[in-house]
Amino acid sequence: MGMSGKSLRLEGLTKRYGAVTAVDRLDLTILPGIIFGLLGPNGAGKTTTLEMIEGLRRPDEGRIWLGDIDLIRRPAEAKRRFGVQLQTSAFFELLTVKETLELFHSLYSHPLNVGDLIRRMDLEEKRNARVGGLSGGQRQRLALAVALVNDPDVVFLDEPSAGLDPQARRNLWEVVLGLKAEGRTVVLTTHYMDEAEVLADRLAIMDHGRVLDEGAPRELIARHLPAAVIEVDRSTGIAGDADLPALVRIEEREEVTALVTRSLEDTLTGLVAWANEHGRQLTGLKTRSATLEDVFLELTGRSLRE
Amino acid sequence: MKPVITLLGSLLRQTVRNRQGLFWTLFFPVVLMIVFSLLGNTQNRVNLAIVAPTPTSSAVVRIVEHSPFFHIRTMRRQAALNAVRSGRLDAALLVPAAPQSRTTTLVLRYNPANSLSAQQAVGAVQALVAQADLALSGRPPRFRVQATPLVHARASTYLDFLLPGVLALMTMQNSLFGIGSGLTRWKEKGILRRFRVTPLRPLQFLGAAILNYLLVGLASSAIIIGFATSLLHASVDVPLGPVALVLLLGMGCFLAFGFIVAGVSRSQEATIPIINLISFPMMFLSGVFFPVSSLPKILTHIVDYFPLTYVSGALRGLMSGQLTWHDAAFRGDLLGMAVWLAVAGVVAARVWRWE
Numbered sequence: 001m002g003m004s005g006k007s008l009r010l011e012g013l014t015k016r017y018g019a020v021t022a023v024d025r026l027d028l029t030i031l032p033g034i035i036f037g038l039l040g041p042n043g044a045g046k047t048t049t050l051e052m053i054e055g056l057r058r059p060d061e062g063r064i065w066l067g068d069i070d071l072i073r074r075p076a077e078a079k080r081r082f083g084v085q086l087q088t089s090a091f092f093e094l095l096t097v098k099e100t101l102e103l104f105h106s107l108y109s110h111p112l113n114v115g116d117l118i119r120r121m122d123l124e125e126k127r128n129a130r131v132g133g134l135s136g137g138q139r140q141r142l143a144l145a146v147a148l149v150n151d152p153d154v155v156f157l158d159e160p161s162a163g164l165d166p167q168a169r170r171n172l173w174e175v176v177l178g179l180k181a182e183g184r185t186v187v188l189t190t191h192y193m194d195e196a197e198v199l200a201d202r203l204a205i206m207d208h209g210r211v212l213d214e215g216a217p218r219e220l221i222a223r224h225l226p227a228a229v230i231e232v233d234r235s236t237g238i239a240g241d242a243d244l245p246a247l248v249r250i251e252e253r254e255e256v257t258a259l260v261t262r263s264l265e266d267t268l269t270g271l272v273a274w275a276n277e278h279g280r281q282l283t284g285l286k287t288r289s290a291t292l293e294d295v296f297l298e299l300t301g302r303s304l305r306e
Numbered sequence: 307m308k309p310v311i312t313l314l315g316s317l318l319r320q321t322v323r324n325r326q327g328l329f330w331t332l333f334f335p336v337v338l339m340i341v342f343s344l345l346g347n348t349q350n351r352v353n354l355a356i357v358a359p360t361p362t363s364s365a366v367v368r369i370v371e372h373s374p375f376f377h378i379r380t381m382r383r384q385a386a387l388n389a390v391r392s393g394r395l396d397a398a399l400l401v402p403a404a405p406q407s408r409t410t411t412l413v414l415r416y417n418p419a420n421s422l423s424a425q426q427a428v429g430a431v432q433a434l435v436a437q438a439d440l441a442l443s444g445r446p447p448r449f450r451v452q453a454t455p456l457v458h459a460r461a462s463t464y465l466d467f468l469l470p471g472v473l474a475l476m477t478m479q480n481s482l483f484g485i486g487s488g489l490t491r492w493k494e495k496g497i498l499r500r501f502r503v504t505p506l507r508p509l510q511f512l513g514a515a516i517l518n519y520l521l522v523g524l525a526s527s528a529i530i531i532g533f534a535t536s537l538l539h540a541s542v543d544v545p546l547g548p549v550a551l552v553l554l555l556g557m558g559c560f561l562a563f564g565f566i567v568a569g570v571s572r573s574q575e576a577t578i579p580i581i582n583l584i585s586f587p588m589m590f591l592s593g594v595f596f597p598v599s600s601l602p603k604i605l606t607h608i609v610d611y612f613p614l615t616y617v618s619g620a621l622r623g624l625m626s627g628q629l630t631w632h633d634a635a636f637r638g639d640l641l642g643m644a645v646w647l648a649v650a651g652v653v654a655a656r657v658w659r660w661e
Contacts, residue, residue, distance in 0.1 A: 055503065056502055056503060079503060079504060084503040086496060086500060086503070088495070088496040089496065089500060090492075090496045090497045091500065093320075094319070094323040094324060095320060099319070103312055103313065103316045106308060107309045107312075107505055146500075
């Protein structure tokens with residue numbers, strides 16, 4: 001069981017592929033027992049960062065510490081203590097769920113019981129089914145079970161809910177929260193905002209191989225977007241026209257124009273005045289608090305799904 | 307050691323459950339041998355047409371007819387010559403209508419394109435005619451050859467020749483495809499990466515994969531030998547130790563080639579042309595279907611050093627009873643394979659990539 005109390009520290013971590021710097025002097029401390037999220041668009045360097053920590057890639061520069069253990073010098077420690085779910089977790093298609101877990105079970109010195117893992121991941125019905133015949137959600141649960149077989153201190157989940165239906169995602173979130181309750185540290189990458197908001201105790205927003213900002217989700221929102229967002233239909237034609245009080249930024253998002261504001265009251269008052277003056281209807285008017293998506297746009301200038 | 311054994315068990319299970327893969331591993335050699343054993347049965351006799359326009363020449367016909375070495379038919383002159391010219395028959399024996407003055411000339415027209423059967427035909431007909439000559443002259447022969455078939459003797463069929471070739475071919479194909487294509491697929495799908503984040507050492511993984519292919523290779527060779535000897539009645543020697551050694555060394559060579567292929571290929575599709583490039587020349591030149599010695603001299607200087615030539619040569623020598631453990635030629639073959647294994651192994655280690 002976790003509770004090792006060791007924090008994971010990245011110091012100046014750098015990885016280059018030719019002229020491209022995938023990860024650029026990354027510093028990060030991940031405290032034990034929390035769920036830490038790495039948020040960023042494709043190509044931000046999340047997966048490369050995880051792969052360096054997991055020992056799959058050797059960093060060009062920098063250090064990785066688990067407590068006082070230098071993981072670059074002693075990669076075996078990482079392999080022993082980490083549980084990893086890769087972005088594309090493939091297993092031998094013709095082995096059964098049980099056989100697959102038994103295979104990985106045999107690779108560790110203090111593994112968890114295979115039957116318990118199968119029960120825990122709700123795979124009992126599929127115990128003797130071949131891996132090739134599993135659904136996406138079942139494969140994901142198997143990958144998680146394999147990631148837990150060594151009773152890891154730190155669990156890495158790379159895009160764990162990619163391709164899952166909403167129900168399967170909810171189930172996954174419960175499992176992840178359960179891991180934290182057991183005292184394990186969870187490091188996950190995602191580009192789903194709701195997932196990051198629900199799960200992560202702390203978040204690092206990454207782009208171009210660097211951490212743009214780091215903190216608790218609420219903290220990040222408060223720091224970058226003190227107030228709220230007003231949305232109206234794009235057909236109102238507000239964009240590019242209005243000079244509204246307290247306005248931070250105007251964004252066109254498909255059907256909707258979003259007005260990001262420091263003060264909901266001031267901007268809203270201004271908006272109503274503008275509509276009266278120009279004889280426009282404020283169709284689809286809505287206000288909401290800022291979300292991580294807005295923070296992300298604020299920080300990177302692009303949408304997460306881009 | 308325990309992880310390697312568990313992994314080996316998993317890989318063997320995976321291999322045995324891959325029905326389609328197993329089918330193709332065994333199907334091709336089996337079909338090949340069945341086809342050639344059916345063709346091979348008529349190959350030993352000389353196909354001879356006799357053109358005998360009158361019954362007076364029937365004395366010759368009668369003698370030739372009773373020979374076990376000929377497959378005889380009587381034909382008209384033009385039809386017989388056409389059949390020989392087009393290769394359907396080996397030779398046509400033209401018997402004159404009436405005995406000539408002192409010596410009667412029998413004309414044998416043969417097709418020089420098929421030199422082996424032509425030679426056989428000419429030799430056999432000459433022998434028979436000499437015999438007939440003696441018989442007709444009434445003089446007692448000064449020498450006589452008594453030809454007595456040996457009890458339990460076997461006919462060396464083409465299948466006997468083919469079987470070691472097929473085993474060599476399987477050794478090459480299974481190893482090249484197993485590692486070259488199979489491992490590339492695992493690499494592509496991320497199975498290798500999954501093991502790299504466990505404490506299993508890379509060499510342990512590769513060791514288990516290699517052991518898997520060696521065991522599967524030995525087992526499928528045993529099945530093919532069993533099939534050929536019991537159902538197709540191939541008669542070959544199988545000295546277990548030396549044959550297994552050759553198979554293992556041969557597989558070692560081609561597994562190393564497979565690692566090179568997997569090392570330089572980014573995708574599984576990319577492995578197929580590379581594997582064909584390696585295997586096609588050897589499949590046809592390295593003594594699988596016909597002996598290397600029947601190739602043009604200049605080519606044999608190269609083909610003699612192909613890895614598959616060593617494998618097929620050693621296996622054929624052992625299985626035809628011409629080579630044993632103690633023969634220098636056999637040891638030469640083993641050395642050839644060992645050198646290839648070492649060279650390919652070093653290259654493989656250099657080009658191998660985990661990603």
